[in-house]
Amino acid sequence: MKQKLFDTINAHEHIIICRHERPDPDAIGSQAGLARLIEINTGKKVQLAGEEEPSLSFLSEMDTIDDGAFSNALVIVCDTANTGRIDDERFKNARELFKVDHHPVVDDYAPFAWVDTTYSSTSEMIVHWYAEIASARGWKLDDECARLLYAGIVGDTGRFSHPNTTARTFKAVQLLYERAFDVRQLFQEMYKKPLSLLRLEGEVLSNFTLSENGVGVIVLSQEQLRKYQVSVNESSAIVHSVANVEGIAAWVTFVELEDKSYRVRLRSKGPVINELAARFQGGGHPLAAGATAESDEERAQVVDQLEEICKAYRA
Numbered sequence: 001m002k003q004k005l006f007d008t009i010n011a012h013e014h015i016i017i018c019r020h021e022r023p024d025p026d027a028i029g030s031q032a033g034l035a036r037l038i039e040i041n042t043g044k045k046v047q048l049a050g051e052e053e054p055s056l057s058f059l060s061e062m063d064t065i066d067d068g069a070f071s072n073a074l075v076i077v078c079d080t081a082n083t084g085r086i087d088d089e090r091f092k093n094a095r096e097l098f099k100v101d102h103h104p105v106v107d108d109y110a111p112f113a114w115v116d117t118t119y120s121s122t123s124e125m126i127v128h129w130y131a132e133i134a135s136a137r138g139w140k141l142d143d144e145c146a147r148l149l150y151a152g153i154v155g156d157t158g159r160f161s162h163p164n165t166t167a168r169t170f171k172a173v174q175l176l177y178e179r180a181f182d183v184r185q186l187f188q189e190m191y192k193k194p195l196s197l198l199r200l201e202g203e204v205l206s207n208f209t210l211s212e213n214g215v216g217v218i219v220l221s222q223e224q225l226r227k228y229q230v231s232v233n234e235s236s237a238i239v240h241s242v243a244n245v246e247g248i249a250a251w252v253t254f255v256e257l258e259d260k261s262y263r264v265r266l267r268s269k270g271p272v273i274n275e276l277a278a279r280f281q282g283g284g285h286p287l288a289a290g291a292t293a294e295s296d297e298e299r300a301q302v303v304d305q306l307e308e309i310c311k312a313y314r315a
């Protein structure tokens with residue numbers, strides 16, 4: 001499939017790269033990193049699809065793409081397991097569709113797919129694809145590519161602290177470090193927090209609950225988001241704020257949306273939580289997943305089921 005990706009890229013003049021909605025550094029790092037890799041080595045213009053994410057614009061901005069461009073293009077979708085999360089649904093009009101992802105498969109939406117869950121990040125996949133396939137055919141990787149792909153790896157590995165970090169991850173990083181980019185500035189951009197967000201985090205830490213089974217529960221209301229002027233997307237920055245509390249096994253953050261449903265963010269130190277996420281219109285990795293709770297009742301169900309999972313895990 002890796003060779004197929006290379007051949008498919010070469011066979012198309014027009015290329016558009018998509019990634020998942022509400023992007024994280026890996027989504028944009030892999031999207032923009034691959035785009036740049038193709039551009040500098042083939043001279044082809046590669047467009048980036050998806051909504052602009054202001055908090056990540058220091059990585060890359062998105063392109064405005066005409067409707068007609070899709071039907072003429074190879075569309076590569078990075079870092080996205082299911083159709084519903086692909087940002088820019090015009091991907092459906094693509095002449096050819098190729099998926100590159102490290103999430104467990106949810107939808108088989110592309111005729112061609114390179115999916116490997118043993119990679120920490122899609123960005124790490126791109127680095128290895130470059131090293132194994134593309135560089136052998138004369139491709140180069142420049143400083144800006146390195147910066148983008150490094151950001152993706154740093155993001156998805158939690159700065160190399162999550163168990164998805166492997167020896168292979170560091171091989172990718174070693175290759176990227178041969179290029180020159182400002183690591184310190186990148187970290188500053190990635191982990192800067194507006195004061196309002198920090199204040200909200202303070203409130204969260206004061207109010208979150210921790211059960212006997214090691215289940216942490218955080219609820220963020222619309223009122224709190226308004227009070228601190230933090231968007232739903234920005235609130236994802238506090239998802240790890242309780243990670244180091246003694247005795248915690250898994251935790252869930254409910255962010256209330258305007259229609260009274262909740263965005264659900266699940267994180268775990270061991271108990272597998274993506275099957276739970278799948279029961280609530282979501283999915284993800286075994287230890288990090290997202291879902292939706294349509295009501296307070298569903299919110300309670302998520303907590304109850306997480307309690308069961310953590311209880312069973314500890315038994």
Ligand SMILES: [Mn+2]
Pocket residue numbers: 026027079102120121122156
């Ligand atoms: Mn990822």
